[in-house]
Every structure is written in structure tokens, then in C-alpha cells.
Amino acid sequence: MHQQPLVRLTDVTRTYPLGRVNVRALSGVSLDVDGGDFLALAGPSGSGKTTLLNLIGCIDKPDSGRILIDGVDVTAVPLHRLASTRLHTLGFIFQTFNLIPVLTAYENVEYPLLLQHVPAAKRRERVRYWLECVGLGDQALQRPDQLSGGQRQRVAIARAMAGEPKLVLADEPTANLDSVTAAKILDLVEEINARTRCTFIFATHDPALMARARRCVRMHDGALVTEPHLEARAS
């Protein structure tokens, strides 16, 4: 029996006003993403990857079409009422890491757990666990400006994972990192995906990332071009 996909986009369109003209960022995109997937959204700049990610991430609204996240139609709900969905179901990893600068690595990871009202003991345990997982057990008390780019992205991954999301969205997570660091980050994410069965969707034009993805969706001018399944590699 085929189970319901974690993410289902049906004929999603998004247009932005740019000066006096409207730019069509997405035109009629339909896509299913299953639980546990490791999906790369590939394509050149301006092809609509980030827009698609924003829509799935419930931080932007489509002009038309429907988006179901974990069976819930999020297109019918105003964005500010989706804070709880973002908090409990989704995790975010940004290109520029986007840690809260006044908080330590530990506190950054702890932040979503505080929003989730996780009890103190459990919170401590989970933050410690994820900082160890990303190899920053010793850097817990450092502030972001005291960490390297790779370390910051590790903190961001720990923050995204600590809330135990079903789906993690990563926008060009390796674009600001050197290739060695980027490879290590990918190893980490791949390992987390394999271990937790948490779904990952990447927007990327990093060939290394595309090569590792179990499934790669190519985008061009706001539409999906091909959808080659890379099941062979996974097996």
C-alpha cells in the first residue's frame, strides 16, 4: 500500500512583482515528497528553487495550487498561524547559517525546544545529544562569531534537528563553505537522514550534493524539468 506523501504540491504557482512587471517564479509545479526522502532541488539561479522551498517551508504563500504538509492543507491558513507547523514539523538550514548572534551554540540549539516547551531535563539531554552528533560538544558555550563557517552550519543543523522535525529544508547549505567542509557537512546530513529517517529537501547547485541525493529534481524557469530517481545509488 502506498502511504501518503509527506509533502504534496499540486499545480502550485507563485508570481512576484519586480518593478512594474510580474515575474513568474513558479508555474504549475506538482511534486510529491515521501517521508525519509533525501531530495535535491537543482537548477540555476532564478529557476525557482528557493521559492519552492519557501512555499514548502510555510514562510510564503502560493498564488494558486495546493500544498499539503503531513496531510494538512497549509495553503488555507495565514502564514502567521503556521508558526506551530514550522516549529513542530519543519526544520530550516540556511545558506548563511542564520544563528542568533547573542546566543551561544548551546542556546541556539535550545531555542526551538524552549518554544516547544520541552521540559528542562529532556531539553538539556537533547541539546547535548545533537551538539555531540554534529561534533561540537566542546564548543557549546561559544557564540556564533567565535565559530568557523562549518561549525556554524553544524550548529544550525543541530538546531534544525533538535526540534525533531519530520522535514528539514536546506537552502544552499554548502554554498558558503569550502569544499572540504562542505563534504563533511554532507556526510553529516546523510548520516542523520539514514539514522533518523527525517526527510531532507535541499535547494542547491552544488554537483557534489546532487550526486549524493537519493532523488534529484531539476528546475528551470519555475518548472520541474526532469525527475530522475536515483534509487540505484541508494541501494
Added chain:
Amino acid sequence: MLTKLALRNVFRNRRRSAITLLVIVFGAVGLILFGGYKAITFHGLRESTIRNRLGHLQIYKAGFERAEAKKPLEYGLEDVAQLRRAIQSDKRVRMTTAQITLMGLVSNGDKSETFMATGVEPKEDKAMNAQRLVAGTDLPVNEPDAVIIGRGLAASMHAKPGDYLTLMSTTTSGSLNAIDVRVAGIFMSGVKEYDDRAIKMPLAGAQQLLQTAKVERLLVMLNDTDDTAAVRASLAALFAKNHWALEMKEWSQLATFYHQVVLLYNGIFGFIGMVVFAIVIFSVANTIVMSIFERTREIGTMMAIGTTRASVMRLFLAEGLLIGIIGGVAGLLFGAGISNLINRAHIMLPPPPGYTQGYPLRVMLQPAILVTAFLIAVITSTLSSILPALKASRLKIVDALGHI
């Protein structure tokens, strides 16, 4: 977490926060200094008005206030000895003293002037310390025809201690009477208009001039001004019990000048308060707006990972509140410190309008003023962060994150 975040954000841009705090501290110090100055002025003016002039309570014969007496002392008090004994048995009462006020002409043989005289009991009057002698002696206790006269009147009459003057007035029966008096001393009260007309004479002398045994009023001095209302109530009960037809006035009903000064100073204080309010509002709002501008991406991130609008709003309100609290506390410390310095420096101020004497600049640190200054700092700071906080909470996440 909210407090921790807010506190760290406040100290994030230290220079900007320092400038904002400085503005709040200046405002709070200004309020404390002016409030303290106002308080000591009110207090000093109130106590001197009561203790030197009015007494806490004045007792008259019933009808005194409303009836226009046809003759002097028509509504005078007869036989006050029993009344005084009864009043003075109250421990809150420091003393009582009888007085008569009268007007008439004073002459040195060559020229005449109008005068306003107060017939007083010399011993009690000395205790009230109502005037400062500039020449001669105080009113002697057993010399009914000795007087002391105001400095302006003395100059006009070319009188010096030891000289004789003639006082002329209307008696209680309506006829004219005159007595010769010896100038014992010359005094000044500080109010020029009063010193130009004033005479103080023993009660016995005044009664002799008016040909009466009555007194006009009885002044009641208390140990503590705060007891005024309570003593008034017990005296009213006493009068009712003994069926004494008397009426009373409190100092506050008689102290017109005091009330005018209070009104004026409160107006100025209110105005300064509003200026401080406006400056703090703009300064804190500016700081928070700048902070939000710089932290747009951070706000976007926080909202993307599940922070609600209300939480973002609370965060910036908390920052405003914290700036207010820190600024308020610092303002209190500085305000108290500067007040102490001023009080120790013994700075003399020029005489106020209508006065001939200067007085030392002092600041009274009343808890109410400190609390007010602190609350104004905290409330304005928090209020001014409301709009920016609202703006921050309404940011579009995608825009805030720096995407299209």
C-alpha cells in the same frame, strides 16, 4: 529565555544603548532634581507659613467668616482662657496664642501712614519666630505700649528704636481712639509690601487701643502638620460637647500664596515631565527601530523556525522595558548622588519675587519623587517600543530573510 535574549540584545550595540541610557538618565535626574527642589520649596513654604504666620488652625467666634462685622471685634472671642486650657490639654498641640488684627493711621507728628497691626502675645510671638529684628529689641513682655514696626514703615516714619509714634484706630464702640507707643524694634519679614505697613504690638496694647477685652482669634500650633485634620476633628467634637459657638479654619484654607506657588511649580514640573517624556520616547523608539532594521534577518529566522508574532513583539517590548529599568535605576542613583552634592554645596539662590532675602538651594529626596521618576523612565521606554515591536512582528518572513 526572553529576558536573556532581550538583555543581551540591549548590550549588543553598546554605544547606541549607552546613548539611549544617557538620555533616560538625564531625564530621570532632571525629574528628581526638580521634583526634590519643588518638594523642599513646598515643605519650607508650608512650614514657615504655618509656624510663623497662620498656625495650623485658627479659631473664631461662630459667624466670623460670613458676617461683615459692623464694628471692630463684633465677632471677637471673649474669655479664651478656658478654651485655651481645653485645647492645650491635647498632646498634639504645641501651643495656642490669641491675636487681634487692626488697621489705622500711624503718625510721627509730621506725617501719617496707614498701618496694619497685629496684636500678639509677646512670648508666643517670639516663639513663632515670625520676623527678623534688624534693630532694637523684641516686644517686651510687660510693656503694653511698646511696638515693633516693619522696616519699610520705619523708614517712611523716620523712626528708630526708642522713638515714639501715635497709633489711631476705631474702637469696638465705633469711636476714634489714639495711643502713643514706643518703638522697641524694627523687623523684616522678607515680604516688602508687608514690611511697609506692618506693626506688631502686645495684645494688651491692641485691646487698649480698641477699648475691648476680646480677642479676634486663637491660633493653634501643632507639633506635627500631618495631625491638622485629626486635631481639627477632635476640637470640633470638643466644641460641640461644650456647646461653644466657635468656627475653625485650617492653615490650608488661609494660605493663598502657598497654593499659588504649588500650582505654579506643579505646572512647571508637569511641563518638564512632558519634555522628558517626549525625549525618552523618541530616543528609545529610535534605538529600537535601528535595532530592528539591523536585525531584520534575525527576526525572519526566528519566525521561520517557529517563533510567533506575539513572541517577537514581546521580545522588543522587553528590550524597551529593560532599557527603561536600567536607565531608571541609573537615573535614581545619579539623581540621589547629585542631590546630595547640591545639598552639601550650600548654593545660595537670589530672592524670589516679593522677597528680600535669598535662600539656599536644596533638594529633598522624597520616595514619591524617586518612584515617579523611575516609573516615567520605565513606562515611556516601554511605550516607545510598542510601535517598533509591532512593526517587527509584522515583518514578512521571506522578505526578512533577505530572499525575494
